[in-house]
Structure formats: C-alpha cells, structure tokens
Amino acid sequence: MASLNRIVMQKISLQWLEDLEPAKLDAAEISGNWGERLGFRSHRAFHYPDNDPCTGPFRDEAGKKYKFDIILANQVWEHIERPYTATRNVHRMLRPGGWFWLAVPFFVPYHAVPVDCSRWSALGLKNLLIEAGFEEDSIMSAQWGNRAAALRNLEQDWPPEAAPDDDLTNDPEFPLVAWAMGRKPAGRDASD
Secondary structure, eight states: OOBGGGHHHHHHHHHHHHTTOGGGOEEEEESOOGGGGGOOSEEEEEOTTTSOGGGOSOBOTTSOBOOEEEEEEESOGGGOSSHHHHHHHHHHHEEEEEEEEEEEESSSOOOOSSOOOOOOOHHHHHHHHHHTTOOGGGOEEEEEOOHHHHHHTTSSSSSOBOOTTOOOOOOTTSOSEEEEEEEOOSSOOTTO
C-alpha cells in the first residue's frame, strides 16, 4: 500500500521524470530505489548514511568521481546534516545539463534515521537548488498537503497508508511534502 503523504508527489514527479526520457539517462539514487521503475539506461543506489553526500562526490573503487545524468533523493534530505554542502556535491556529480530531483517531508513527525534535521517548503527547495548552482529557470517545485492528511500523520502507526476515502485535495497553506527538480547548466563542467 502507498503512503498517503507520497501519492500526489509521486504522480507529479513521475511525470516530470518521464518527460526527461529516462531510457537515455544514467541515474543515481541516494537512499532508495524509488526511481528504478522508470527504466533508466543505468541506475545505481547509494545508501545513506553509508554514502553521505556531505562528505563529497561519490567515487568508485579507483577514486574516480562518478558522473550521472540525473540524481534522485526521495525522503532523505531532511536527514542530511549539511544540506547545502550535500546539494553542491550532487551538483558536482552531475554531467553538464544533468538533473537533480528531491522530495522531502514538511509536516510529519520527527523521525531520526539516523538524525532528523530540516524541513522545506517548495519555495525553500527552489532556493536551495538556486544557491547550489542549478539553473533558476529550470527549477520546478511543488508541495502537497491538507489538514485531514496532517491529522493522519498523528496516528500511532506512521507513516499512514493511503485509504480509499483519503482527501487528496491540496491546501497550499498546509503542506505535508515538498519536491523539486533542477538542471545543472549545460556549459562546461566548472564544478570539478
């Protein structure tokens, strides 16, 4: 069963990602395999905290920095202790013109896995991407939530699984989750 908090985010994000023609892209995913279903040319998972994007770009056994066309981070950036540094390092791991997609909770219980550090709105994620060097005009960001779904987040069994009668309308004043995607400039790779 799907998490109530992720239904709308996943639907919109899947469309954004499918528009990039995943079969042509080499993908990396930080802490998860959510994007594996999209049929990327290649997909590599880096599990956090064993692979911490705060410490620098990920490298292969020979010490060479990995390069990808897209990097995904689903529900992990709230656990990153230095998100700006991590986002800059993601930028460095992208090929010119590459994309970074991330999704984070906004209104959910504290969940330290191993730590719980940050919350962002859609505008906050957009600003994080701009400050890390992503093209401002390329950035898409959104958020979803409502008070009824927020009450479900207070249930003992968290996160709440979706139920047929859940209200999926959006109340812009009460986000539960935010997500964004931005593109690294396509020019020369000056971040290396």
